[in-house]
Amino acid sequence: MESAQHMLRTGRRGTLFEFSMALRDLAMSWDRRGLAWSLAWHDVVSRYRGSILGPFWITISMGLMVLGIGLLYARLFGISVAEFMPYVAMGIVFFGLMSGTINEGCETFVQARNMLSQTALPMFAFVWRTVLRNLINLAHHAVIIVAVIVVFGLWREMVILPALAGLVLTVLNLSWISMLAAIASARFRDIPQFVMSVMQFAIFMTPVFWKPDAFPDRHAFLTLNPFYHMLTTIRAPLLGEQADGLSYIVLAIAAVLGWALTFSVFAVTRRRIVHYL
Amino acid sequence: MKPPEVSITVTDLSLRFPVYGVDAKSLKKNLARVTVGGRLGSSNTGATEVTALSNISFNLRPGDRLGLVGHNGSGKTTLLRALSGAYEPDEGQIEVRGRIAALLDLSLGIDPSATGVDNIRLRGRIAGMSAKEIEGKMDEIAAFSGLGPFLAMPMKTYSAGMQARLAFAVATAVEADVLLMDEWISVGDAEFKKLAHRRLLNLVERAGILVLASHDTQLLRLYCNKVMRMEGGIASEVKDIRRIDELLAAA
Ligand SMILES: Nc1ncnc2c1ncn2[C@@H]1O[C@H](COP(=O)(O)OP(=O)(O)OP(=O)(O)O)[C@@H](O)[C@H]1O
Ligand SMILES: [Mg+2]
Numbered sequence: 001m002e003s004a005q006h007m008l009r010t011g012r013r014g015t016l017f018e019f020s021m022a023l024r025d026l027a028m029s030w031d032r033r034g035l036a037w038s039l040a041w042h043d044v045v046s047r048y049r050g051s052i053l054g055p056f057w058i059t060i061s062m063g064l065m066v067l068g069i070g071l072l073y074a075r076l077f078g079i080s081v082a083e084f085m086p087y088v089a090m091g092i093v094f095f096g097l098m099s100g101t102i103n104e105g106c107e108t109f110v111q112a113r114n115m116l117s118q119t120a121l122p123m124f125a126f127v128w129r130t131v132l133r134n135l136i137n138l139a140h141h142a143v144i145i146v147a148v149i150v151v152f153g154l155w156r157e158m159v160i161l162p163a164l165a166g167l168v169l170t171v172l173n174l175s176w177i178s179m180l181a182a183i184a185s186a187r188f189r190d191i192p193q194f195v196m197s198v199m200q201f202a203i204f205m206t207p208v209f210w211k212p213d214a215f216p217d218r219h220a221f222l223t224l225n226p227f228y229h230m231l232t233t234i235r236a237p238l239l240g241e242q243a244d245g246l247s248y249i250v251l252a253i254a255a256v257l258g259w260a261l262t263f264s265v266f267a268v269t270r271r272r273i274v275h276y277l
Numbered sequence: 278m279k280p281p282e283v284s285i286t287v288t289d290l291s292l293r294f295p296v297y298g299v300d301a302k303s304l305k306k307n308l309a310r311v312t313v314g315g316r317l318g319s320s321n322t323g324a325t326e327v328t329a330l331s332n333i334s335f336n337l338r339p340g341d342r343l344g345l346v347g348h349n350g351s352g353k354t355t356l357l358r359a360l361s362g363a364y365e366p367d368e369g370q371i372e373v374r375g376r377i378a379a380l381l382d383l384s385l386g387i388d389p390s391a392t393g394v395d396n397i398r399l400r401g402r403i404a405g406m407s408a409k410e411i412e413g414k415m416d417e418i419a420a421f422s423g424l425g426p427f428l429a430m431p432m433k434t435y436s437a438g439m440q441a442r443l444a445f446a447v448a449t450a451v452e453a454d455v456l457l458m459d460e461w462i463s464v465g466d467a468e469f470k471k472l473a474h475r476r477l478l479n480l481v482e483r484a485g486i487l488v489l490a491s492h493d494t495q496l497l498r499l500y501c502n503k504v505m506r507m508e509g510g511i512a513s514e515v516k517d518i519r520r521i522d523e524l525l526a527a528a
Contacts, residue, residue, distance in 0.1 A: 005375060009359070011291075011368040038402045042395070046388055115403060118381045120362025187297070271365040275295050 007120060012271075022267035029124035036125045040132035055140040062092055063144050069209055077211070086148040090235045091208035093141045098174060098227055099199040101134040105178030106185040106192035113277040123266075123273065127179045131171065149238070157240025166233025166243065169251035173230065176258040183262075183269055186276040202227050218246065226254060282374060283454040283485030285337040285360065289369035292330040292359055292510075329355040332369070333512045335505065339485035344497035344518065346490075346525065347507030353490035356507070357381055357457045360488060375454025375485055378404065382459070383444035393428035393435075393443055394419075400447040414450050421476070422446040423469070442469055449480055456480060460491040494521060 012018065029036065048054035069092075070085035077084070105127075109116065112126045149155050185191040206227040215221055222228045229247040236243035329352045337343060345353045358364045359371060361379035386403040387396055397418055401411035419428055422442045424435075432440060481487045481500060491497055497504060497518065504521045506513040516524055 007362050007371070007373040007377065009362060009365055009371040011366050011370070032405075034407065035402050038399070038408075042388070042391070042399055046391055049390055114382065114385055116363060118358055118361055118363050118379055118385060119403065120377070121403070272295065274363060276297065 015267075018270070019264075019267045022263060022270055025122045025266075025270065026124050028122035029128060032122060032125055033128070035121070036128035037132055039125075039129040040136060043129070043133045044136050055137055056143075058096075058137065059141050059143055062096065062141055063147075066092055066144060066148075073209060079211070082152050086152050086154055086239060087211070087235070088209060089144050089148040090238060091231060093138070093144055094170075094231055094234050095203060095206065095208045095227070096141060097134055097138045098170070098230060099203065100137060101131055101171075101174040101178045102181055103192075103196055103199055104130050104134065105181035106195055108178065108182035109186045109273055110277060116274045116277065123270065124179075127175065127182060130178055130182070131175050134174075135171070145238070154238065154240060159237045159240070161237075162243060163234050163237035165248065166230070166237065166251075169248065169255060170230040170234060172255040173226065173251060173258060176255070176262040180258075180262045180265065183265055183273060186273050187269075206231060218244070223250070226250075229254075283339045284372075284374045285335075285455065285486055285488075286372040287336075287360075287369070288334050288371075290330055290333040290356075290359065290366050290371060291328070291368040292355060292364060293367050294327040294329055294355075296325040296327060329510050330359065330512075331510045333510075334369075335512065335515050337486050337488070337515075341503055342481060342487040342489070342501040343515065344489050344491065344501035344504040344521070345507060346492070346494070346497065346504060346521070351507040352510045352512075353507055354381070354459055355510075356512075357459055357488060357490055360455075360457055373455055376405075376452065377455045377457065378448075378451045378453030379457040380448045380459075381457065383441055383448065385448075387432060387440070387444060389433040390431050392431055393422070393424055396432055396443065397428075397447050400444070401450070404448070404451045406451065418446045418450050421450075421472070423472075438466060438469070445473060449476055452483070453480075454485045456487045458487070458489045460489075460493070460496075494525070497521065 044055060048057070051057060053060070066085065066089040070081060070088045073079075073088065074081045074084035108126050108130045109123070112129075115121055116123065116126075149158065181191065181195050185195070202225075206225055207222070208231065212219075212222055212228075223246075229250045233243045233247045233251060333356065335343075345356065347353055355364065357379065358381065359366060360373060361377060361381065362373075363379075386400045388399060391399065394415070397415065398408070398411055401414070402408070406414070419425075422428070422445075424439060424443060427435065427439065428443075432443070435443070477500070487500065489497065489500055498521070501518050503515050504518050504524060505515045506524050506527075513524060513527075
């Protein structure tokens, strides 16, 4: 129906039509995936232009935090550094992916205002831009993960596949949360503040710096925290432990329901988003 | 299937801007007489709305070069943005066949802290060119911009005219059948204007259709063969450019 050669735009024609138009936007973003990638890459390069270390500055500050917290808390909690340091390292790096993707999601459409108001570029392309940018950052911070794996000899017990599955499920969930934040922030300017507060709160409520040993498995406190599931499905396998199968199931269900919700919101608001900006 | 012919078909197009965070009631008392702008009003849900386009219909075929005239706020830019696919109609239909190049804002996608070359790449990507196509055109774009070694410098070190040169060079490097332009051709020095003029004519010749919004009747006579007058979101008929004075006088 739509191609580079043919554009058809009409007034509202009922809900089904709005959904098909939203689907078309998604399909176009796949056709133009090179654009999302170029923009994401450009963001990373331009944010650190003129600095020598680039994104590794963040890596270094994360690394220092890992060292500091790893040493201090290991002592406080009476856990061995060899056990606690890799735990915290992965916690900080992967939570960074989560808070980054969600917080920056608030900017996705607001930042693209200029492009959205004068081109027919698919809106999904900008969602992928935010997600890809955060994955590029993660690739830099992975240095820390590799370091703890080597230093503490984790490679002997770790299992890669379940961790990768966890990462994929996590990114699937982060994308819809990020997109929902993008739409909401375009309409209501106080959403970014709100999202930031939630993420700040979440870093303490999620076992990033502490071990959930005090809670029995499947305590509601953990089960109801999506970030716990995201973190544990990636981290546990890398530490050579088995993540609870329930966490994978929760993430899979959340991804399906979350995307259904986000896609519906997008289908309904799509025409208006550019006017919100 | 025969290759789609280049055309623009607009049928009963209406477009309203919802305005958030403004109380329509407080606006109404100031609305006595205005010559500029679209119509302000409230939607049935009570939100403030600006009717920027109402019930516009026209047809353009290959070779048509349409000039849009009208007061400030009469809806020219909005119409161009709707034709580019950015704004969705509230009612009616827009159908455009052929590749669209919208040159509405020279600063689109420009990152001032990136170098000239990086900006060419970025802007090219946004315009829909592949990385390969851009590299293929790089030399030509660089030569046309006339910026030479400055292309390796960040855009923020450019003068306004230099920025315009670069933006113009990239924006006009795309292959397009339908060219949408908002008034901005008066960029650069005399020499560059001449170059730009030649390049535009060339582009217009290759493009099947041009839609150009401008307040400058000289300019419109130069580039267009048809003209349409907008007033408060309502469009006149499409007329021959020779009748532009008649159209402007008819207000
Ligand atoms: N983003 C927007 N939100 C709300 N109203 C808008 C927006 N953009 C334009 N309008 C309104 O739509 C109407 C048409 O504006 P438009 O920019 O199309 O005019 P124009 O003919 O291009 O004017 P000019 O000659 O000044 O460029 C105006 O009444 C303007 O107030
Ligand atoms: Mg205008």
